Amino acid sequence: MDERKASVDDGLGELEPGTRQRAQLRSRVADIAWTALCVVLALWAVWSAVGVARGSTAWAYSVVAWLLLATALTLRTLAVRRRTSL
Numbered sequence: 001m002d003e004r005k006a007s008v009d010d011g012l013g014e015l016e017p018g019t020r021q022r023a024q025l026r027s028r029v030a031d032i033a034w035t036a037l038c039v040v041l042a043l044w045a046v047w048s049a050v051g052v053a054r055g056s057t058a059w060a061y062s063v064v065a066w067l068l069l070a071t072a073l074t075l076r077t078l079a080v081r082r083r084t085s086l
Contacts, residue, residue, distance in 0.1 A: 027083060034076045041069040 016022060045065035051057025 030079070034072070034079070038069065038072050038076065041065065041072055045069050 045062070045068075048057050048062040048065045052059055052062045
């Protein structure tokens with residue numbers, strides 16, 4: 001019988017310092033964190049806006065939620081532009 005070794009696919013490979021995957025890890029984790037933050041803030045902003053429309057939530061909650069969402073999206077956009085220009 002002929003025994004052949006199957007090629008092993010390591011996926012991402014080793015995450016040792018100096019590897020390409022290690023360099024990309026920080027930006028991928030940052031992307032996930034920014035996305036999660038923006039989703040949570042967007043849900044809060046929409047929920048508070050619906051509460052204001054129903055009359056059960058104060059305007060202050062809605063204003064704060066929309067301001068935080070706008071700030072997070074602006075910082076996210078600036079971070080992406082800065083990363084691509086480097």
